[in-house]
Amino acid sequence: MALLEIFFGLLAVGFLIYKWGISSFNAFEDRKLPYEKPWPFFGNIASSALQKMSFQRQLSEYYNRNRQHKVVGLFNMRTPMVQINDPEIIKKICVKDFDHFPNHQTFINSKERLLNDMLTVMKDQRWKRMRNTLSPVFTAAKMRNMFTLMNDGFAECLQHLSSQSNSEGFEVDMKVLFNKLSNDVIATTAFGLKVNSFDNPGNEFYEIGQSLVFSRGIQLFKFFLVSLLPTLFNFFKMTIFESSKVEYFVRLVVEAMKYREEHNINRPDMIQLLMEAKKEGEDNWTDDEIVAQCFIFFFAAFENNANLLCTTSFELLHNPEIQERLYEEAKEIQESLKGGSLTYDAVQKMTYMDMVVSESLRKWTLAAATDRYCSKDYTLTDDDGKVLFDFKVGDRVSIPIAGLHRDEKYFPDPQKFDPERFSEERKNELVxxxxxxFGVGPRNCIGNRYALMQVKGMLYNLILQYKIEPSPRTIKDLWASARGFNLTPRSDFWIKLVPRK
Structure with a gap:
């Protein structure tokens, strides 16, 4: 009898959990918004959440099946989102009527240190004041000075490669290589710390940074848990980040600021620029608010910049004629520098490099989607005044970047890697x-200049010294191989580098 009671008790608990898992799935019924039937708990993103495909591919395929609708429902796990498939409506929501949708949705409801002080999490006027504080940090003039620090990272990366080099060429896992580069560049430009992860892969900054990345391991599990069960997550006082690791970053920045003030030291990095912005502004930002901007900088740049270098290298090895043209441009720039180091201004002159990286960002977009949160009721109408959807306060909006980038209506033959889409002659064809x-409207990525100069600078240095070729372990189909929330294949990013004669 007791066993039977336990069985029925477990059955009842399972049923209640299942009902909870689908409790939000009637969100679009009464509002007459088309949507696809979601999976319990995982909504419309089950395949990427369960590591069967990349998030980019999942959203792109969902977009393709539903692009006849200007507005369509999407369940991001249990969260109902209103997906906008039409570029004119994207403009309305993200630019023209921004005051109705000024914030990102809150993915993580946790009160742990630094989390709610990050620019991407800040809301309304607080976000606006911090954005205004940070904007001068990312001007071309400031990036020009910061580029000199990046050059040291490029040189260390190339020195590491030359130690493995032989005339026949050698295999490299580009993800490991570029993770180390990205780590070292962020360490020096954002945290004022000089590390060399190529000579010292066990350095504290690299190991702690790796353990905090969201896209894999325990961090990914915690992210799912806090997204699905925020009340339970907070009840047990769990945290996304280990407090000791957060304290490490806080200590790095606060001690650096104190030391520089006491010794009148000036260095062209993020800490210095934030110190100056803090002095010149009237907002009296706390140390935690300053440190949080370096912290989000780490998350925004670390994985994304490494992935962009990987996907661009992947396309160059599959398109040798594009690689050769890029090499010719790099040679011209090198000759114009007359033996000097690469500069920010020289990077801006590489028009074909810009076309190649732009096309890589199109085909292998780093952010599969961006989002907005409705802060004021808003009636969306078409050009004829017909009501398309009534947004209510609390509605979450999804902009399917990966879907738009691979829509043949806007980018003919979207699977083809074609930098000419971004040539001066064809730029006006872009809708x-x-x-x-890098997102859209006032909430777009503030660090796009930083990301682009790092990627272009490294590619310039790499392609001058090596031909990028396939190795026996190079994946054939990245779209099919990539998993989860970034574009890293399970078999890694193996390529072959052959020294140029």
Whole structure:
């Protein structure tokens, strides 16, 4: 009898959990918004959440099946989202009527240190004041000075490669290589710390940074847990980040600021620029608010910049004629520098490099989607005044960047890697608000200049010294091989580098 009671008790608990797992799935019924039937708990993103495909591919395929609708429902796990498939409506929501959708949705409801002080999490006027504080940090003039620090990272990366080099060429896992580069560049430009992860892969900054990355391991599990069960997560006082690791970053920045003030030291990095912005502004930002901007900088740049280098290298090895043209441009720039180091201004002159990286961002967009949160009721109408959807306060909006970037309506033959799409002659063919690699509107990525100069600078140095070729372990189909929330294949990013004669 007792066993039977336990069985029925477990059955009842399982049923209640299942009902909870689907409790939000009637969100679009009464509002007459088309949507696809979601999976319990995982909504419309089950395949990527369960590591069967990349998030980019999942959203792109969902977009393709539903692009006849300008507005369509999407369940991001249990969260109902209103997906906008039409570029004109994207413009309305993200730019023209921004005051109705000024914030990102809250993915993580946790009160742990630094988390709610990050620019991407800040809301309304607090976000606006911090954005205004940070904007001068990312001007071309400031990036020009910061580029000199990046050059040291490029040189250390190339020195590491030359130690493995032989005339026949050698295999490299580009993800490991570029993770180390990205780590070292962020350490020096954002945290004022000089590390060399190529000579010392066990350095504290690299190991702690690796353990905090969201896209894998325990961090990914915690992210799912806090997204699905925020009340339970907070009840047990769990945290996304280990407090000791957060304290490490806080200590790095606060001690650096104190030391520089006491010794009148000036260095062209993020800490220095934030110190200056803090002095010149009237907002009296706390140390935690300053440190949080370096912290989010780490998350925004670390994985994304490494992935962009990987996907671009992947395309160059599959398109040798594009690689050769890029090499010719790099040679011209090198000759114009007359033996000097690469500069920020020289990077800006590489028009074909810009076309190649732009096309890589189109085909392999780093952010599969961006989002907005409705803060004021908003009636969406078409050009004829017909009501398309009534947004209510609390509605979450999804902009399917990966879907738009691979829509043949906007980018003919989207599977083809074609940098000419971004040539001066063809740029005017781009439909506004269909190419959104760094987001859109006032909430777009503030660090796009930083990301681009790092990627272009490294590619310039790499391609001058090596031909990028396939190795026996190079994947054939990245779209099919990539898993989860970034574009890293399970078999890694193996390529072959052959020294140029």
């Amino acid at each position: 506004p608000y269909t190419y959104l690699p």
